Amino acid sequence: MTGSSSPKAPEHADRSYRSPGGIAAGVLLLALAAWLGGDAIVRGEGRTPWLALAGLLCVVPLVIAFTVRPAVWAGEDRLLVRNPFRTVTLPWASVEAVRAGYSSEVLAAGRTYQLWAIPVSLRQRKRAARRVSRAAAEGTPRVAAAQAGPERAPADQAIEDLRGLAERGATREGAQGVPAVRWAYELIAPSVVGLLLFVGLATFA
Known part of the structure; x- marks a missing residue:
């Protein structure tokens, strides 16, 4: 009679570490950026909406990178x-x-x-x-x-x-x-593009 053995359970389960304070700060900063940037895009005149959009494109990935992502x-x-x-x-x-x-x-x-x-x-x-x-x-x-x-x-x-x-x-x-x-090019690329657009729009305004 041959016995069957179940797979051996892992000795140590995966562990994860994150900073609750950093995540909370990131959520607040993202909410603030969305509020201020969204208001500038909707109500702004002239180049203001484009500057706000470029600013958001630059800032939002940075906030995510340093607060929510780690x-x-x-x-x-x-x-x-x-x-x-x-x-x-x-x-x-x-x-x-x-x-x-x-x-x-x-x-x-x-x-x-x-x-x-x-x-x-x-x-x-x-x-x-x-x-x-x-x-x-x-x-x-x-x-x-x-x-x-x-x-x-x-x-x-x-x-x-x-x-x-x-x-x-x-x-x-x-x-x-x-x-x-x-x-993380998915964060680096939009941030750089946003910075270049913001500088370009502000310089040639």
Whole structure:
């Protein structure tokens, strides 16, 4: 009698990291741009509607790039980093270090890539350090202290998680390879075109 075995479940599910504050700011800026630009296009006279349209074409992709777009996905075999103007795929075997100083970054194949989706907050870091020091001084049990608040700032905890995934995934067969970079021309091109149109219209007005 031959037994059948079900496929082995992945040891670590994919994880995603984004900045809620950045996304919220981006949505507000996009709404403001749509309101001001739309009003100028509808009610403006002369070259004003065209200037507003060119301005929106330049500004909207930039707002999306720096606020809504940044994200980090970590899987069993690789780290996918989506920054404002490029997307970097990093097999775990190519990752040399993941660290957070004044910014979060990953070192791979001799190059450094910023993690825009994991911003470092010195205020949150100091707050977490004070909480740990206070708990240690009061002799508060570790479990109770953890319930009162995290021992690490969110960015530091995310970096620690990624560091662990890198160490565990580096030897996997599917985690071998070199970094691959793809530029976000879908955002770069319209922004450049919008800037050129705006400058042209403003210069020859």
